[in-house]
Amino acid sequence: MAANSWKEILDGQMPEDWSHEIDIFEGQMELRRQGKLDEKVFAETRLRRGVYGQRYDNGQRHDGIQTQTLDFPSGDLTKGPNTVWDAPGMQRIKVPFGGLTPDQLDVLAQLAEEYSDHILHVTTRQDFQLHYVHIEDTPDIMRRLAAVGITTREACGNVVRNVTACPLAGVCRDETFDVSPYAKAMTFFLLGHDDTQDFGRKFKVAFSGCGDNPCGLVKMHDLGLLAKTKVIDGEEKRGFAIYVGGGLGAVPHQAKLLTDFLPEEQILPLSQAISRVFARLGEKKNRNRARIKFLVSQLGIEQFRRLVFEEMESLPEDVRWTEFIEDAHQHVDNPLKSGSSLNGQTPLEGFTEWYATNVYHQRQAGYHVVTINLPLGDISSHQAYHLADIARKYVGDNIRTTVEQNIILRWVAGEDLVALYRELKAIGLGEPGAGTIVDITTCPGTDTCKLGIASSRGLAGELRERLTAKSATLPDAIKDLKIKISGCFNSCGQHHVADIGFFGNSRRAGNYKVPHFQVVLGGQWDENAASFGLAFGAVPAKAVPDVLDAITERYVAERERGERFQAWVSRLGKAEIRNMLEPFMNVPDYEVDPSFYSDWGDSRQFSIGDIGVGECAGEVVSLFSIEIAKAESQIFDAMIALDEGDYQAADESAYKAMLLGARALIRTQLLDVSEDPDDIVQEFRTRFYDTELFYDKFAKGKFGRYLFARHENPTVNPDEDSAHRLIEEAQLFIESCHDTEARVNGVIVA
Amino acid sequence: MSLNRISIKYFVRRPETIDPGDFIPVFQKWIQNHTVEGLLIDVVDYKHVYQGPGVILIGHEVDYAFDLSEGRPGLLYTRKRALQADLRDALHDAFRLALIAAEKIESDGALHGISFDTSEVIVSFHDRLLAPNKPETLDLVREDVSVALQAIYGDANFEIELASDDPRHLFSIRVVVPKADDLPTLIARLDAGVPVSS
DSSP states (O other), rough: OSSSSSHHHHHSSSSSHHHHHHHHHHOOOOOOOOTTHHHHHHHHHHTTTTOOOOOTTTTEEEESSEEEEEEOTTTTTTEETEEEESEEEEEEEOGGGGOOOHHHHHHHHHHHHHHHSSHHHHTTTTEEEEEEOOOOHHHHHHHHHHTTTTTOOTTSSBOOOOEEEEETTTOSOSSSSOOHHHHHHHHHHHTTTGGGSSSOBBBBEEEOOOOOTTTTOOSSEEEEEEEEEEETTTEEEEEEEEEEBBBSSSOOOEEEEEEEEEEGGGHHHHHHHHHHHHHHHHHOOGGGSSSSSHHHHHOHHHHHHHHHHHHHHHSSSTTHHHTTTHHHHOOOOOOOSSSOOTTOOOOOOTTHHHHHHHEEEETTTTTEEEEOOOOEEEEEEHHHHHHHHHHHHHHOOOOOETTOOOEEEEEEEGGGGHHHHHHHTTTTTTOOOOOTSSSOOOOOOTTTTEEEEEEEHHHHHHHHHHHHHEEEEEOOHHHHHOOESSSSTOOOOOOSSSEEEEEEEEEEEEEEEEEEEEEOOOOOOOHOOOBBEEEEEEEEGHHHHHHHHHHHHHHHHHOOTOOOOOHHHHHHHHHHHHHGGGGGOOOOOOTOOOOBBBBTTOOOOSSSSOOOOTTHHHHHHHHHHHHHHHHHHHHHHHHHHHHHHHHHHHHHHHHHHHHHHHHHTTTTTOOOOOOOOHHHHHIIIIITTTTTOOTTTTTHHHHHHHHHHHHHHHOOSHHHHHHHHHHHHHHHHHHHHHHHHHHOOOOOOO | OOOEEEEEEEEEGGGOOOGGHHHHHHHHHHHHTTTTTOEEEEEEEEEESSSOEEEEEEEEEEEEEEEOOOOOOEEEEEEEEEOOHHHHHHHHHHHHHHHHHHHHHTGGGGGTTEEEEEEEEEEEEEEETOOOOHHHHHHHHHHHHHHHHHHHTTTTOOOOOOOOOOOOOOOOEEEEOOOOOOOHHHHHHHHHHTTTTT
């Protein structure tokens, strides 16, 4: 007869401390049910177990006509502020450096079938996510994962998130050395460490094996470690270049070099010291400025460096700092089979195309890495079972997830490639195009994320389908371009580091809201995300496929020999790019084409919430539209100045753009506002900031404070970094002006 | 035996004529109009996943999906939370709601004459703790399932077998009813009857 509970059946199979932690979490759930644990405290508690909220968990959903109250049986019981207990949520599952075994994949598939929607979703941090999970199922999910060596601890919340690493680590042809054991050591050193429990915000760590390729993306992380060697006293020593304070988010920051070589035995104490400095000096009250990038920016890298190394000197000795090193040096993967050659086998239909894009030759002769190109990062439970069997047959435990939302099989013997392709194809996982323009990265967007504005997954699905349909005829020049899409400005889809990025927003057209995407061009994925793209303007969501065609066709037609996309964007110039996009920016009247008023993959009329009707809307919108256009024009001037290297002018134009945006908003209430910056800021503060009319539901007053900060503290000798950042801030400020105007003046359809 | 998580799948006839994307507006309409019982929350589109879960109408107690798994599209009704403690009643209830949903789909003009084959149904139990996928579990539930099927199919003969012998899979039963009645007849029979455990 079956056991009574998973706790009972798995007793002894879970690490004791993990099992105990899950029991504690279950106890906290009961306390919360009884009202004996504060909802905010419980919210952070569950987040630290990877139990995340999901869209509509406030108990309301707009059905396209009206907002419906979702009457969950738990009534008023909440699992956090405005978060209903019974509302489905998301379970994030940490997979350190993406390393996975077939047995773990089996369990993940089983959990998806029993508690979720039969889908395993791979994230841009090499995690898995299960969606539509009920909180009361989460302890058993955690137990079943713990029994196969997976913890969800600190998958969310203000803690160290999943430590990522280049998925090719250990087999890469260009790496300095295999960073996998270092990523693993840091994962478990920082997991639950006393010094990582008091952050104001999350903290993301990444490892990369080389400087040229993008796989680790260390320059966009809170802490990035880049493998290096150095000859010291005649002996080659392993170590890392250390980067800190990078991050995407609403306003991306390039990480700063903390030190160009740190010996391997110091990386754990350094991470501990950084954690202490971040916990001690990082912002705690204003979550919008609480990431370590703001602290590094505020202190300056010199001061930050001094504090960290002073802190490191004061740390009590810990054996864990060095005990992993011997293992790290001896670490080797265990291939299941002997290396061999592909030669002499009869190719299958489609094999050549798949081989060209999905197969990477390892530095170990006779072995290959095969990338399984997952559409939108999704794999079904049935596919996962089959994939686990395929892995057992060909590669054993050598599976990894990637930050591009794919799965790879490492150590595939050459002679197995044809058979492997056949088996992958049979389960729909043999699609070519990995790492090419069809392999689009996207965040969850409005599908499940509470912050999503537009449907990034819907758009990604549409673009993928269209690009796949014409993949055979796509010009070589665009095949390797990266497209990345976020549902809002927060950049979970990493749009800033794509050749062509999009992030969701909305615009008002008449009395309706229309889903839009900002077009972000010129980001750099290579060299560990060495530079960020800029937004060139918002186009309706339904126009994006045509915009993509226009951009790529022009690139193909006009690129110079060997000219890469980023260089072409730079050469074309911002004015010309804007000209190219402008014809797509118009929204047809609702009566002419209502499809523009729904998002991709969603038949509902687009909505961002419940906004009432304003009778004077038409007139006011007209005035606002004219005024806000001036702000958008000014921001464009800022981008041109940045392009030309005139950072002072870029800074001033971005600031003026914010003033114009604020003034446009003020003039919806007070026509006679002067053009004096002090007056504008004062009126804006009084009318829109202090009243919280300008407040974004989630970002609160953050975007308003961008204006105040620049107004009160003009940038002294702006450089490229600061000018770039101010332009990003000004764009967000103007986006927020649009949102505020729609919110305050109302639209017929919310 | 108390099993809360049960799914019922009826396959469609002529699946090649159906665009799964057509289910998105249909399910959105079900939310707007409270077309079926229970709290309905959202529609999820997974039609990009090869032989995946298709398009799902997510509810609190129940999910409805136009499911594409195993390359055999059909309506998948999944009971996630218990309405009935008794397995017979739970199965009766699950069949009733699955059939009602199937009938609503058949009668929806937006789905272009879609129809379901009532002669084959897959019943799955989403609980590996109580119902591991092995012959012994089938022995445990066979009588309850048979009673529930008799309430739906009347005197028609039916065959029951394990749908998969892979122990990792959900415990699933394939039911084949060679001479099955059509949907309205099955629903009428269920409506005329009483809960099977009474």
